[in-house]
Amino acid sequence: MSTICFSADWHVSNFGASREGALTARGQDVLRVISRMYDLADQYGADVHVGLGDIFDLDKPPPGLLRHLQTVVSRCPTWLLVGNHDQTSADPEHHALAPMRPCASVVEDIEVFQHGKCAIALVGFRQRDQVIDKVKDIVWPEGCRVLGVHLGISDNRTPVFLQDTKDSIHVDRLVELAHENSIEFVFAGNWHNPDQWDIEGVEIWQIGGLSPHVFGERWDRDGRVILFDTNKKTTQELWVPGPRYVTLTGSPPWENLNVPADPLWLRYKIPAEDEQDARSHAAKYTDPAHTRIIIEPKEAQTTDLTIKVANARIAVLEKAHEEGGTPLVNYVQDCLTKVTER
Incomplete structure (x- = not known):
């Protein structure tokens, strides 16, 4: 077999309050989707899985949740990138995926492996400019070059306050980077909206979130994974039902x-x-x-608090962009993230 299943943004966590043993009901939902993904990918001949970051929603998952995820990913050779949600700091082993090492290959920095006729390079979460520098340092073996990263991909459709944020890269710059390093395929995690570009000989996939996990997320589509045949160098979308x-x-x-x-x-x-x-x-x-x-x-209410918070976040980021451009947007995003994760 010569097929890799690329997925991203699993966000495993014990969401909600109702608990059955070590897991909440919504925690079980997310794990069920991951197990279903492994089942479906196996039916299509996938023999390797690559999770492109944000495997956990928080950087310190409880032991029970870890044990259940270890059981699932042990079914097939799996590579897991450290994402920003997994990461406590950029120091070695200072992230949620360290306990996954007995059952998966964990990518903190750069890892390269060969599969079929392709060389697969994976880069753990860094800010955009650091990722660009890391890619330039990759020592590539022979084969079609494939890059996996944890960066959002922006284009002219992206809201202005998200463009040029430090955890993202514009698709045009990504194409330049691919050309500079003879990369033919790019698979990316981080942003949850699935998207795809085919520009000047570079095929780019923003995988999208595997499963909704909180109220207020879009609920009109299943989670997407991409099956990549490393001999034929072809891609195929696969949609995974979930909650x-x-x-x-x-x-x-x-x-x-x-x-x-x-x-x-x-x-x-x-x-x-x-x-x-x-x-x-x-x-x-x-x-x-x-x-x-x-x-x-x-008491009578006309607007869901979730919608109010989302609209307020957008307004704050738009104002930050107006007043201080991208640097201020990055700073405000960091502040909002810290407040949200408390």
């Missing part, structure tokens, strides 16, 4: 959802007087094997 976390707000009527999900989580953040209507609406989705219902009646 959806949908919040319904305001007063009825609420939309009737046709959501492919396993499971579907419905959270009603509603005025207290609409609780009975919410329970009636939820009754349409009461398959206990595939649906979880959370009803949170509150």
